[in-house]
Amino acid sequence: MINSIINNFINDLNNTLLKDHNKLTCRDIRNAYIYLTDNFKEYFGSKSNFSGFTELLLLKIIEGWLLSNSYLKVSSGGTLNGKRTYFDKYGNEKIKTQQSDIKVMNGNTIEYYFSVKAIKIPQKVKVDVGDLNSNIVANYFQGSLYKDIEIPLALQDFNRIENVRHSEHDNFKAVTIFYSKPNGTNIDLLNKIKKDYSWYDYICLNDNNFADRIFINLLKEKLNVYQ
Numbered sequence: 642m643i644n645s646i647i648n649n650f651i652n653d654l655n656n657t658l659l660k661d662h663n664k665l666t667c668r669d670i671r672n673a674y675i676y677l678t679d680n681f682k683e684y685f686g687s688k689s690n691f692s693g694f695t696e697l698l699l700l701k702i703i704e705g706w707l708l709s710n711s712y713l714k715v716s717s718g719g720t721l722n723g724k725r726t727y728f729d730k731y732g733n734e735k736i737k738t739q740q741s742d743i744k745v746m747n748g749n750t751i752e753y754y755f756s757v758k759a760i761k762i763p764q765k766v767k768v769d770v771g772d773l774n775s776n777i778v779a780n781y782f783q784g785s786l787y788k789d790i791e792i793p794l795a796l797q798d799f800n801r802i803e804n805v806r807h808s809e810h811d812n813f814k815a816v817t818i819f820y821s822k823p824n825g826t827n828i829d830l831l832n833k834i835k836k837d838y839s840w841y842d843y844i845c846l847n848d849n850n851f852a853d854r855i856f857i858n859l860l861k862e863k864l865n866v867y868q
Contacts, residue, residue: 655701662705667846667856670698671820674760695759695820700743703755706857707745713752717743723804727770737771739805753864754805754815756798764824765791775800781830795827799834799841806840816863817843 658665665673674694696717704715723737745753767789772778777800782792795817802815822828822845831843842863844851851859861867 658698658701659705659708662702663855663857665702665856666853667844667848667859668852670702670856671760671846671852674698674820696742696757699755699757699818702857703743703745703860706861712747714746715743716746717741719744721805721810723771723801724807725771725775725804727774729770737804739801741805749809751810751813754802754810754813756802756815756817758794758798758817758819758821758823760820762819762821762823763794764827766794766797768792768797771804772797772800775804777803781833793827793830794823795830795834795843799831799838802841803838812840814840814842814864816841816860819843819845820847821845822848 677694700715700717707713707715719741721739721741723739725737726734727737729735741754742757743755744751745755768778768786768791772792773786773788778792778796779786781796784790786792798817802817806813806815817831823831835842844856844859844863846852846856
């Protein structure tokens with residue numbers, strides 16, 4: 642009986658997101674996530690382990706958009722090899738890999754890449770070994786780079802996206818989707834980055850300019866796709 646209840650919930654959610662992919666606004670998506678996780682907290686005492694729903698909602702909406710496209714397929718997760726390397730504590734050179742959020746694939750090639758940031762996000766994050774030897778980070782960060790220093794979230798996010806944009810994936814367009822608009826420092830940085838890199842853009846679901854826009858239309862606009 643429990644399995645049947647779970648299956649019905651998943652099927653209903655899946656079918657609704659696929660069917661209404663071209664009706665849901667940015668506000669609808671954000672509110673759906675808040676409503677869902679708030680109810681989990683009310684009934685089960687916590688919502689800390691349900692952050693993956695941010696990606697799930699967007700994944701199914703994008704899948705609905707692509708149902709009529711026989712060439713492009715959406716997928717989530719997976720590890721991608723980056724173009725940058727680093728040295729571990731034993732002095733061994735390693736390839737910097739990256740866990741992906743949502744990708745739209747054209748065969749084995751990434752056509753569109755989406756990074757998803759949840760409701761509660763840090764405004765700064767500690768650099769990792771893949772950030773320290775990056776020209777991207779060095780060019781945009783105002784200060785000295787060293788282990789454990791904090792850099793803006795937007796900078797680390799873009800650095801990781803740019804790191805996997807190479808080889809057969811060297812021509813994808815990318816959009817970072819924020820469930821909550823980051824602070825002014827990050828927004829200023831995002832605007833500088835999108836100006837410098839025409840293949841990159843971002844969406845804040847709770848931005849006053851975007852909240853009532855149909856999400857999939859806004860996403861296509863950011864990707865310069867008009868079909």
